[in-house]
Amino acid sequence: MLPRxxxxxxxxxxxxxxxxxxxxxxxxxTTSADGETTRxxxxxxxxxxVLLGPGTSITQPAxxxxxxxxxxxxxxxxxxxxxxxxxxxxxxxxxxLEQQVHQxxxxxxxxxxxxxxxxxxxxxxxxxSTPLNTLRGLEGQRIRALYKLLTQQHRIGRFRxxxxxxxxxxxxxxNLALSSANTCLYGIxxxxxxxxxxxxxxxxxxxxxxxALVYDIADLYKAELTIPLAFSLHDSPHPxxxxxxxxxxxxxxxxxxxxxxxxxxxxxxxxxxxxxxxGHAVELVNLWDPDAxxxxxxxxxxxxxxxSAFAEAPSSDGSDDPDPTDAAR
Numbered sequence: 364m365l366p367r368x369x370x371x372x373x374x375x376x377x378x379x380x381x382x383x384x385x386x387x388x389x390x391x392x393t394t395s396a397d398g399e400t401t402r403x404x405x406x407x408x409x410x411x412x413v414l415l416g417p418g419t420s421i422t423q424p425a426x427x428x429x430x431x432x433x434x435x436x437x438x439x440x441x442x443x444x445x446x447x448x449x450x451x452x453x454x455x456x457x458x459x460l461e462q463q464v465h466q467x468x469x470x471x472x473x474x475x476x477x478x479x480x481x482x483x484x485x486x487x488x489x490x491x492s493t494p495l496n497t498l499r500g501l502e503g504q505r506i507r508a509l510y511k512l513l514t515q516q517h518r519i520g521r522f523r524x525x526x527x528x529x530x531x532x533x534x535x536x537x538n539l540a541l542s543s544a545n546t547c548l549y550g551i552x553x554x555x556x557x558x559x560x561x562x563x564x565x566x567x568x569x570x571x572x573x574x575a576l577v578y579d580i581a582d583l584y585k586a587e588l589t590i591p592l593a594f595s596l597h598d599s600p601h602p603x604x605x606x607x608x609x610x611x612x613x614x615x616x617x618x619x620x621x622x623x624x625x626x627x628x629x630x631x632x633x634x635x636x637x638x639x640x641x642g643h644a645v646e647l648v649n650l651w652d653p654d655a656x657x658x659x660x661x662x663x664x665x666x667x668x669x670x671s672a673f674a675e676a677p678s679s680d681g682s683d684d685p686d687p688t689d690a691a692r
Contacts, residue, residue, distance in 0.1 A: 378416030
């Protein structure tokens with residue numbers, strides 16, 4: 364088995380480097396002003412996801428090595444806070460994507476996931492019969508209460524959440540910082556979802572956008588991370604830049620990427636007593652069966668019993684001796 368996505372070493376961020384493959388392995392190279400090259404070799408066998416930030420270039424042989432080791436490569440923004448594109452490793456199984464679709468495709472199971480998200484956010488359970496519109500109302504009440512508490516703590520008067528791209532510069536510092544910090548959070552969540560093999564488009568509360576699941580999972584952490592950070596920057600002259608910088612620095616303390624993976628797994632597979640393995644594996648692809656679920660591939664299913672069934676079937680001309688060509692078909 365390849366390394367778990369949830370392990371702390373499974374995610375590596377790099378920027379302003381050139382990643383190359385040589386006779387020894389994959390390395391990240393930087394060149395100083397006087398022409399001196401510094402080379403750091405990367406533990407490719409221990410990486411599940413590599414985030415390439417601004418100023419990064421990578422060679423085709425290095426990409427091929429990452430692919431052979433089942434490493435997902437994400438093109439990200441500075442500090443890993445944006446996710447522009449990502450590769451999908453051939454070694455990435457569909458274990459968690461299938462679990463996601465299983466929960467998403469049934470309205471009752473989809474609602475149950477939304478209820479578990481609410482429990483994770485506010486540590487308050489709700490009855491299984493609680494409809495989604497009631498959940499949205501309860502969420503709104505608690506977020507407004509948090510806004511009120513933070514406005515009192517920072518003595519900034521009334522606050523109203525407003526996101527208007529058309530009048531971006533006219534917004535107050537808290538709104539600017541919150542939008543900037545949330546964008547950083549979306550990028551990190553997107554990278555974790557891609558590395559796990561799930562679809563960012565299949566959300567349980569949000570829908571209609573390619574990042575629906577990203578918005579769902581990001582909501583789990585806003586009350587803890589981005590909202591308090593934004594209010595702390597209410598008097599900053601550059602709230603957007605400060606929000607991005609502070610979020611990147613504090614992210615090292617939160618170890619958010621492994622936490623996102625663990626939370627997403629518990630939401631999609633709550634019946635498991637222990638966390639399931641991550642999506643990277645070396646097993647062969649399996650075959651779907653309506654009764655057994657998943658059966659091994661690479662097996663000759665023309666068993667003796669199967670051949671006997673063909674032999675016992677009446678031939679097309681009504682004779683007792685089956686035509687061998689019919690059995691072959």
